[in-house]
Amino acid sequence: MPGGLRPVVRLTALLARRAVLLAVLLATVFAAVELLPGDAATATAERGESAADLAQRRELLGLDRPLPSRFIDWMTGLPTGDLGTSAHGRPVAELLSGPFPNTLLLGGLALLLTLVASLALGCWAALKPGGRTDRTVSSTATGVLALPEFVVAVALVLVFALWTDLLPAVTLTDADGSPASWQMLVLPVLALAVPQIGWNIRIVHAALADEAKAPHVETAVLDGLPRHRVLTHHLLPGALPTIAAGIATSTGMLLGGAVVVETIFNYPGIGSVLAGAVTDRDSPVVAGVVAVTGTVIAGVLLLADLVRAWASGDRT
Secondary structure, three states: OOOOHHHHHHHHHHHHHHHHHHHHHHHHHHHHHHOOOOHHHHHHOOOOOOOOHHHHHHHHHOOOHHHHHHHHHHHHHHHHHHOOOOOOOHHHHHHHHOOOHHHHHHHHHHHHHHHHHHHHHHHHOOOOOOOOOHEEEEEEEHHHHHOOOOHHHHHHHHHHHHHOOOOOOOEEEOOOOEEOOOHOOOOOOOOHHHHHHHHHOOOOOOOHHHHHOHHHHHHHHHOOOHHHHHHHHHHHHHHHHHHHHHHHHHHHHHHHHHHHHHEEEEEEEHHHHHHHHHHOOOHHHHHHHHHHHHHHHHHHHHHHHHHHHHOOOOOO
Protein backbone atom coordinates (compact mmCIF):
# COMPACT_ATOMS: atom_id res chain seq x y z
CA MET A 1 0.00 0.00 0.00
CA PRO A 2 1.40 3.47 -0.88
CA GLY A 3 2.67 5.33 2.16
CA GLY A 4 0.39 8.29 1.49
CA LEU A 5 -2.74 6.14 1.72
CA ARG A 6 -1.82 4.41 4.97
CA PRO A 7 -2.89 7.26 7.31
CA VAL A 8 -6.19 7.61 5.42
CA VAL A 9 -6.91 3.89 5.77
CA ARG A 10 -6.09 3.98 9.48
CA LEU A 11 -8.27 7.01 10.04
CA THR A 12 -11.14 5.42 8.11
CA ALA A 13 -10.86 2.21 10.13
CA LEU A 14 -10.78 4.18 13.37
CA LEU A 15 -13.88 6.15 12.38
CA ALA A 16 -15.65 2.93 11.41
CA ARG A 17 -14.90 1.38 14.81
CA ARG A 18 -16.18 4.46 16.61
CA ALA A 19 -19.37 4.40 14.48
CA VAL A 20 -19.99 0.72 15.25
CA LEU A 21 -19.49 1.29 18.97
CA LEU A 22 -21.91 4.22 18.89
CA ALA A 23 -24.50 2.14 17.03
CA VAL A 24 -24.22 -0.67 19.59
CA LEU A 25 -24.57 1.87 22.41
CA LEU A 26 -27.69 3.37 20.83
CA ALA A 27 -29.25 -0.07 20.37
CA THR A 28 -28.56 -0.80 24.04
CA VAL A 29 -30.22 2.48 25.04
CA PHE A 30 -33.34 1.67 23.00
CA ALA A 31 -33.51 -1.79 24.60
CA ALA A 32 -32.94 -0.42 28.11
CA VAL A 33 -35.77 2.10 27.81
CA GLU A 34 -38.01 -0.66 26.43
CA LEU A 35 -37.33 -2.76 29.54
CA LEU A 36 -38.53 -0.02 31.90
CA PRO A 37 -42.06 -0.48 33.30
CA GLY A 38 -44.75 1.15 31.15
CA ASP A 39 -44.24 2.92 27.84
CA ALA A 40 -44.29 6.43 26.37
CA ALA A 41 -48.03 6.28 25.68
CA THR A 42 -48.85 5.47 29.29
CA ALA A 43 -46.29 7.88 30.74
CA THR A 44 -47.56 10.85 28.69
CA ALA A 45 -51.26 10.02 28.90
CA GLU A 46 -53.61 12.51 30.45
CA ARG A 47 -55.82 11.57 33.35
CA GLY A 48 -59.03 9.84 32.32
CA GLU A 49 -57.87 8.51 28.95
CA SER A 50 -59.53 5.24 28.00
CA ALA A 51 -57.85 2.05 26.81
CA ALA A 52 -58.85 2.94 23.26
CA ASP A 53 -57.17 6.33 23.59
CA LEU A 54 -53.99 4.66 24.83
CA ALA A 55 -54.05 2.19 21.96
CA GLN A 56 -54.44 5.03 19.50
CA ARG A 57 -51.56 6.89 21.12
CA ARG A 58 -49.35 3.79 20.94
CA GLU A 59 -50.12 3.45 17.26
CA LEU A 60 -49.37 7.15 16.70
CA LEU A 61 -46.02 6.82 18.45
CA GLY A 62 -45.23 3.61 16.60
CA LEU A 63 -45.13 1.57 19.80
CA ASP A 64 -47.25 -1.12 18.20
CA ARG A 65 -44.30 -1.99 15.96
CA PRO A 66 -41.41 -4.31 16.99
CA LEU A 67 -38.47 -2.63 18.70
CA PRO A 68 -35.91 -3.56 16.00
CA SER A 69 -38.09 -1.97 13.34
CA ARG A 70 -38.44 1.26 15.32
CA PHE A 71 -34.71 1.35 16.02
CA ILE A 72 -33.75 0.81 12.37
CA ASP A 73 -36.13 3.57 11.26
CA TRP A 74 -34.62 5.91 13.83
CA MET A 75 -31.06 5.04 12.78
CA THR A 76 -31.74 5.70 9.09
CA GLY A 77 -32.51 9.33 9.88
CA LEU A 78 -29.44 9.80 12.07
CA PRO A 79 -26.94 10.59 9.26
CA THR A 80 -29.15 13.49 8.12
CA GLY A 81 -29.51 14.91 11.62
CA ASP A 82 -33.05 13.61 12.07
CA LEU A 83 -33.24 12.39 15.67
CA GLY A 84 -36.89 11.45 15.47
CA THR A 85 -39.90 12.86 17.28
CA SER A 86 -40.50 12.91 21.01
CA ALA A 87 -43.54 11.41 22.70
CA HIS A 88 -44.95 14.94 22.95
CA GLY A 89 -44.73 15.42 19.18
CA ARG A 90 -41.72 17.74 19.11
CA PRO A 91 -38.66 17.02 16.91
CA VAL A 92 -35.85 15.75 19.10
CA ALA A 93 -33.24 17.84 17.27
CA GLU A 94 -35.24 20.96 18.05
CA LEU A 95 -35.67 19.84 21.66
CA LEU A 96 -31.90 19.52 22.10
CA SER A 97 -30.88 22.58 20.09
CA GLY A 98 -31.14 24.89 23.11
CA PRO A 99 -29.91 22.80 26.07
CA PHE A 100 -27.07 20.92 24.36
CA PRO A 101 -24.90 23.99 23.58
CA ASN A 102 -25.21 24.94 27.26
CA THR A 103 -24.01 21.49 28.27
CA LEU A 104 -21.13 21.74 25.79
CA LEU A 105 -20.16 25.09 27.29
CA LEU A 106 -20.22 23.65 30.79
CA GLY A 107 -18.29 20.52 29.82
CA GLY A 108 -15.83 22.45 27.65
CA LEU A 109 -14.93 24.87 30.42
CA ALA A 110 -14.58 21.99 32.89
CA LEU A 111 -12.34 20.13 30.43
CA LEU A 112 -10.16 23.20 29.89
CA LEU A 113 -9.83 23.73 33.65
CA THR A 114 -9.02 20.04 34.10
CA LEU A 115 -6.30 20.19 31.45
CA VAL A 116 -4.64 23.35 32.79
CA ALA A 117 -4.84 22.43 36.50
CA SER A 118 -3.75 18.81 36.11
CA LEU A 119 -0.79 19.75 33.90
CA ALA A 120 0.30 22.55 36.21
CA LEU A 121 0.00 20.58 39.45
CA GLY A 122 1.31 17.31 37.97
CA CYS A 123 4.38 19.03 36.53
CA TRP A 124 4.93 20.99 39.75
CA ALA A 125 4.97 17.76 41.74
CA ALA A 126 7.20 16.03 39.19
CA LEU A 127 9.83 18.76 39.44
CA LYS A 128 10.46 17.75 43.07
CA PRO A 129 9.99 13.96 43.17
CA GLY A 130 9.67 12.57 46.69
CA GLY A 131 9.53 16.02 48.27
CA ARG A 132 6.83 17.65 50.35
CA THR A 133 5.18 19.21 47.31
CA ASP A 134 5.08 15.86 45.54
CA ARG A 135 3.55 14.08 48.53
CA THR A 136 1.00 16.84 49.16
CA VAL A 137 -0.18 17.05 45.56
CA SER A 138 -0.33 13.27 45.14
CA SER A 139 -2.25 12.63 48.37
CA THR A 140 -4.68 15.48 47.69
CA ALA A 141 -5.29 14.23 44.16
CA THR A 142 -5.98 10.73 45.46
CA GLY A 143 -8.55 12.03 47.94
CA VAL A 144 -10.24 14.35 45.44
CA LEU A 145 -10.66 11.80 42.65
CA ALA A 146 -12.71 9.59 44.99
CA LEU A 147 -15.33 12.30 45.47
CA PRO A 148 -18.50 12.04 43.31
CA GLU A 149 -19.60 15.18 41.50
CA PHE A 150 -22.72 15.62 43.63
CA VAL A 151 -20.66 15.60 46.84
CA VAL A 152 -18.34 18.27 45.44
CA ALA A 153 -21.36 20.27 44.23
CA VAL A 154 -23.05 20.21 47.64
CA ALA A 155 -19.81 21.23 49.38
CA LEU A 156 -19.31 24.11 46.96
CA VAL A 157 -22.88 25.33 47.50
CA LEU A 158 -22.42 25.24 51.27
CA VAL A 159 -19.13 27.14 51.22
CA PHE A 160 -19.53 29.64 48.40
CA ALA A 161 -23.28 30.18 48.29
CA LEU A 162 -24.74 29.60 51.76
CA TRP A 163 -21.87 30.44 54.11
CA THR A 164 -20.01 33.19 52.23
CA ASP A 165 -22.62 34.26 49.64
CA LEU A 166 -19.89 34.78 47.04
CA LEU A 167 -21.48 32.87 44.17
CA PRO A 168 -25.05 31.94 43.18
CA ALA A 169 -26.29 28.44 44.02
CA VAL A 170 -28.76 28.24 41.12
CA THR A 171 -28.60 29.23 37.48
CA LEU A 172 -30.92 31.85 36.06
CA THR A 173 -31.36 32.09 32.31
CA ASP A 174 -31.65 34.85 29.72
CA ALA A 175 -34.41 34.99 27.14
CA ASP A 176 -32.40 32.71 24.83
CA GLY A 177 -32.08 30.03 27.52
CA SER A 178 -28.37 30.58 28.28
CA PRO A 179 -26.97 31.34 31.77
CA ALA A 180 -27.65 34.95 32.73
CA SER A 181 -24.09 35.66 33.95
CA TRP A 182 -20.66 34.04 34.04
CA GLN A 183 -20.78 33.79 37.86
CA MET A 184 -23.47 31.14 37.50
CA LEU A 185 -21.01 28.92 35.64
CA VAL A 186 -18.31 28.92 38.29
CA LEU A 187 -19.74 26.40 40.76
CA PRO A 188 -21.05 23.92 38.15
CA VAL A 189 -17.70 23.99 36.33
CA LEU A 190 -15.78 23.44 39.57
CA ALA A 191 -18.12 20.62 40.64
CA LEU A 192 -17.47 18.84 37.35
CA ALA A 193 -13.76 19.54 37.11
CA VAL A 194 -12.50 18.85 40.64
CA PRO A 195 -12.76 15.02 40.55
CA GLN A 196 -11.29 14.91 37.03
CA ILE A 197 -8.43 17.19 38.06
CA GLY A 198 -7.54 14.69 40.80
CA TRP A 199 -7.69 11.82 38.32
CA ASN A 200 -5.56 13.55 35.69
CA ILE A 201 -2.97 14.79 38.19
CA ARG A 202 -2.28 11.14 38.98
CA ILE A 203 -2.02 10.34 35.27
CA VAL A 204 0.32 13.27 34.55
CA HIS A 205 2.46 12.46 37.58
CA ALA A 206 2.73 8.76 36.69
CA ALA A 207 3.49 9.50 33.02
CA LEU A 208 6.24 11.95 33.92
CA ALA A 209 7.69 9.55 36.50
CA ASP A 210 7.85 6.76 33.92
CA GLU A 211 9.40 9.06 31.35
CA ALA A 212 12.03 10.22 33.88
CA LYS A 213 13.52 6.70 33.78
CA ALA A 214 14.28 6.98 30.05
CA PRO A 215 18.01 7.09 29.18
CA HIS A 216 17.81 10.39 27.29
CA VAL A 217 16.16 12.06 30.30
CA GLU A 218 18.79 10.74 32.68
CA THR A 219 21.45 12.01 30.31
CA ALA A 220 19.86 15.46 30.24
CA VAL A 221 19.86 15.55 34.04
CA LEU A 222 23.50 14.45 34.23
CA ASP A 223 24.38 17.17 31.72
CA GLY A 224 23.14 19.72 34.24
CA LEU A 225 20.15 21.06 32.29
CA PRO A 226 17.73 23.14 34.38
CA ARG A 227 14.72 21.23 35.73
CA HIS A 228 12.20 23.25 33.76
CA ARG A 229 14.09 22.56 30.51
CA VAL A 230 14.25 18.85 31.25
CA LEU A 231 10.50 18.96 31.90
CA THR A 232 9.49 20.86 28.76
CA HIS A 233 11.99 19.35 26.29
CA HIS A 234 12.44 15.77 27.52
CA LEU A 235 9.68 14.68 29.93
CA LEU A 236 6.48 16.20 28.52
CA PRO A 237 6.97 15.15 24.86
CA GLY A 238 7.31 11.51 25.85
CA ALA A 239 4.46 11.65 28.38
CA LEU A 240 2.07 13.42 25.99
CA PRO A 241 0.37 10.26 24.60
CA THR A 242 -0.60 9.08 28.08
CA ILE A 243 -1.74 12.55 29.14
CA ALA A 244 -3.85 12.92 25.99
CA ALA A 245 -5.53 9.57 26.65
CA GLY A 246 -6.38 10.62 30.21
CA ILE A 247 -7.87 13.95 29.14
CA ALA A 248 -9.90 12.25 26.41
CA THR A 249 -11.28 9.76 28.92
CA SER A 250 -12.29 12.63 31.16
CA THR A 251 -14.49 14.02 28.38
CA GLY A 252 -16.97 11.19 28.78
CA MET A 253 -16.85 11.48 32.56
CA LEU A 254 -17.50 15.22 32.38
CA LEU A 255 -20.48 14.90 30.07
CA GLY A 256 -21.88 12.07 32.17
CA GLY A 257 -21.40 14.01 35.39
CA ALA A 258 -23.01 17.06 33.83
CA VAL A 259 -26.42 15.39 34.10
CA VAL A 260 -26.11 15.31 37.91
CA VAL A 261 -24.47 18.71 38.28
CA GLU A 262 -27.01 20.43 36.05
CA THR A 263 -29.82 19.11 38.23
CA ILE A 264 -28.20 20.38 41.42
CA PHE A 265 -27.55 23.87 40.06
CA ASN A 266 -30.72 24.09 37.95
CA TYR A 267 -28.44 24.53 34.94
CA PRO A 268 -30.27 24.71 31.57
CA GLY A 269 -28.57 21.74 29.91
CA ILE A 270 -29.55 18.32 28.67
CA GLY A 271 -29.70 16.88 32.20
CA SER A 272 -33.30 17.93 32.73
CA VAL A 273 -34.22 16.86 29.19
CA LEU A 274 -32.74 13.41 29.77
CA ALA A 275 -34.43 13.03 33.16
CA GLY A 276 -37.80 13.95 31.67
CA ALA A 277 -37.28 11.59 28.74
CA VAL A 278 -36.52 8.65 31.04
CA THR A 279 -39.63 9.45 33.07
CA ASP A 280 -41.71 9.53 29.87
CA ARG A 281 -40.04 6.34 28.52
CA ASP A 282 -39.22 8.47 25.47
CA SER A 283 -36.70 6.32 23.55
CA PRO A 284 -36.00 8.79 20.69
CA VAL A 285 -35.11 11.59 23.12
CA VAL A 286 -32.89 9.39 25.30
CA ALA A 287 -31.18 7.98 22.22
CA GLY A 288 -30.85 11.49 20.75
CA VAL A 289 -29.04 12.69 23.89
CA VAL A 290 -26.74 9.67 23.76
CA ALA A 291 -26.12 10.19 20.03
CA VAL A 292 -25.04 13.82 20.30
CA THR A 293 -22.94 13.29 23.43
CA GLY A 294 -21.46 10.10 22.00
CA THR A 295 -20.49 11.94 18.83
CA VAL A 296 -18.71 14.63 20.85
CA ILE A 297 -16.89 12.02 22.94
CA ALA A 298 -15.92 10.05 19.82
CA GLY A 299 -14.53 13.24 18.27
CA VAL A 300 -12.41 13.98 21.33
CA LEU A 301 -11.15 10.39 21.45
CA LEU A 302 -10.24 10.62 17.77
CA LEU A 303 -8.34 13.85 18.44
CA ALA A 304 -6.51 12.16 21.31
CA ASP A 305 -5.57 9.25 19.04
CA LEU A 306 -4.16 11.71 16.49
CA VAL A 307 -2.19 13.52 19.21
CA ARG A 308 -0.81 10.22 20.48
CA ALA A 309 0.20 9.17 16.96
CA TRP A 310 1.87 12.54 16.36
CA ALA A 311 3.68 12.49 19.71
CA SER A 312 4.85 8.93 19.09
CA GLY A 313 6.26 9.94 15.71
CA ASP A 314 3.82 7.67 13.82
CA ARG A 315 3.20 9.81 10.75
CA THR A 316 3.36 7.03 8.19
